[in-house]
Amino acid sequence: MSKVIENKITKRQYIFILISAVVGIGILSAPNSICQKAEQSGWISMFIGCLYPLTITYCAYLCYKNLGFIDFYTLNEKIYGKFFSKIISIFFMLTITIYSSSVLAGFYNVLSKEITIFLQPSIIVTIVSLTIVFTASFGLQSLGRLSEIVFYFSSLLFLFPLFTIKRGDITNILPIISSFEKILSSIPASFYSYAGIEISFFILPYVISKKNIKYAGFTSSIIIALIYTLLTFLTIYYLGFELTTKIYYPVLFIMETIEISIISDFKIIFIFLWSGIILKILACDYFVISYVFSKLTHIPYKKSCFITWPFVMMFTIFMIPEHGRNVFLENTLPYIVYTVLIYSITTAIISKLKVMKGV
Amino acid sequence: MEHLSKNIYQNINKIISHMPNSSTLVKREILINKKTKCFIIYVTNLCNRKSIELHIISPLLNKVKEDLETIENPAEYIMQNYLSVSEAQIINHLDNITVELLRGKCLILIDKSTQAILCDTSDIPHRNIQESNVEKTLRGGRECFVENIEINLALIQNKVKSNKLRIERLILGTENNADAAIIYLDGVIDPIVLDTVKFKLNKIKKLPYILCTGYIEQLIEDFPYGFFPQLKNTEKPDKVVSDLFQGKAAILISGAPYALVAPAVFIEFFQGFEDYSQRILTSVFVRLTRILSAMLVLLATPIYLCVLSYTTAIVPIKLIKVIYNSRIGIPLPPFLEILTMEVAVELLREGGLRLPTPIGQTLGIVGGIVIGEAATKAGLVSPTTLVVVSTTVIASFLIPNYEMALSIRFLRFPMLILAHMFGLLGVILGFYLIVIILINMNSFGIPYFAPFAPLNYSDLKDTVIRFPLDKILRKPKSLKIKKGKI
Incomplete structure (x- = not known):
């Protein structure tokens, strides 16, 4: 058995890992995608979108509560049998690979435009991904500690955009409700911003104290929703929804306007500090990839980390062209998100039925 | 076990065979009550000669009037009735005799007796307690450790007048037989931490020689190739005492004017005693x-x-x-x-x-x-x-x-x-x-990164910030290993 399986995390670390797995590069562009349809009410859609993480974390809790806190692979085996458990594991592995590759590719795009113009994409992707492999190889306990510490230090970063309150214009967010139809139609787009919460299925069994674990999932979902909603609201409040929809990274654009006497471009400092968050989300995703791979192949976890590395690298290189990535994600993400949603609800229901039947 | 024989010369030869090249080994022969042959053996520059003359040789020569050959246990009889040294014990074997003599002890061999007396007459030359040159403090005690382990232990004992204080002695190095000690407060230190310290020290016991705390540090730390120090080295007894009260163990070794404190966490290295x-x-x-x-x-x-x-x-x-x-x-x-x-x-x-x-x-x-x-x-x-x-x-x-x-x-x-x-x-x-x-x-x-990761809110009170003393003068929770702790 790989070392990571023996690792345990606290409830607090569970909350922070969930936050880490969702809040990443996507948050920098989330206001852009959400305002396309919801306009100035994008922040409302963003908040309603937290139904997705709430559902996923609650379903994960129900599944494990009903069938005992066994690991993800065994859970699927109990419900769907050996063959389908393998298929489901592969699906999740691919899903998280897509998430992590798109985050890494997005991170490369931001870095290459702002601070590492002189480096080849292959070099950036290689060194960043190797750092991630190294981080993930320490296992879940290490991720728990990392997520905990990075969250506290990075909380300050979420507060930086608050300076826009002074400069923004209230008319940018008025009328508060553009139209109910627009808000509802953009909710699916907000679901995609919360992608990554699926990690809940993989780490929940390793939480030491299962007491009130349901609320830990809710807490993390609400914290994520508040961060996303706050940033979307401040972006619209400061830039207006029209400008927000025209800038791909509106949050970065806001950072650029922060004036500090000794720093000419605060955006670079923000990226510098934000990198910690990106590396953390990548490490969380990479943990799931290696974990599932280890379960499927019975290769020890540490070795799995290194074996899966070229696979993730390949995906990332494929994802680097920004337009291609967006098209790919636009076409795949909805299917992934809905499949995960259906899987979670179905699994929760079946697990309940199994308990009722006394299996 | 090498037992003492009744033949006094055989015993002396055995001792000499253990320390063949020792030119400083003194073998003073006397006759007790002008009849019973006796040898007083010691290493000249490690003992207090005046004390030997006054409290051992003089009573044996002048005061003993009994015929020792008629007494069942002459060594025990002499020790109880004539020797005015504060620490003495009866031995019936010569194991570790080299180490004992090199500690400054004096051996009294009596003819036709299978027992001998080992008296503490040590007066090993040492440096006086001075102010530290390395760890300067603006406020706080000035004294620092010296190379003599007994003085170092005394400095700690003087500051911790508690019945919880425990000093466990051990010998490190098979060749140099260095005296070492683990010091901790019973009931304050986490038993798992204490067992780990003891286990690791016992593991390095069989190495040929260990000369100072730096050797021990490298031999017992978890990550020898790590960048950061994992044990605290200090020459200030008050720092050691403060750590003992926080649930840590101190390690002393003779010849080193430093104490090693285990365990140590990262943030401690940025905290000054003052x-x-x-x-x-x-x-x-x-x-x-x-x-x-x-x-x-x-x-x-x-x-x-x-x-x-x-x-x-x-x-x-x-x-x-x-x-x-x-x-x-x-x-x-x-x-x-x-x-x-x-x-x-x-x-x-x-x-x-x-x-x-x-x-x-x-x-x-x-x-x-x-x-x-x-x-x-x-x-x-x-x-x-x-x-x-x-x-x-x-x-x-x-x-x-x-x-x-x-x-x-x-x-x-x-x-x-x-x-x-x-x-x-x-x-x-x-x-x-x-x-x-x-x-x-x-x-x-x-x-190592506690109390930041894993986070412990109550221990954050004494990290980068410091709360009032009444809030922090307690054992940190991070130094307790709970079952299933992460």
């Missing part, structure tokens, strides 16, 4: 300054290199103009310029370290000024680079623990190389890797 004697706000300010200085040592030169070479846009145009103008005519590229200065500083510092204090200080100041001035005048180094490098050098002096300061100073070189290779990304990744290493390290089962 922090607790100062006003709360000033001590918080000082601690923040230390953390800032560590960050400066680690990041200032790599970020400066990035600004010079890659990410110029980060600083305002006026500032970048000043930096660039100062570099006009400098033949070395920024990386080599900074590296040269850093290496020069390290040379000066290492050079000054080995020299006597006044000369060392002069070398540091004069060398720094002269070389810096000459290098800028010669056009090898720009004044701004000199300012940045010298700021990091001064910043490194703020870290109160020498080992930690050394580790952080060392780490700035890989950081500089990473910055040179990958720009700001290299700095980010380097810093991130340091954090990863820190959060995955343990010191005797205690997470």
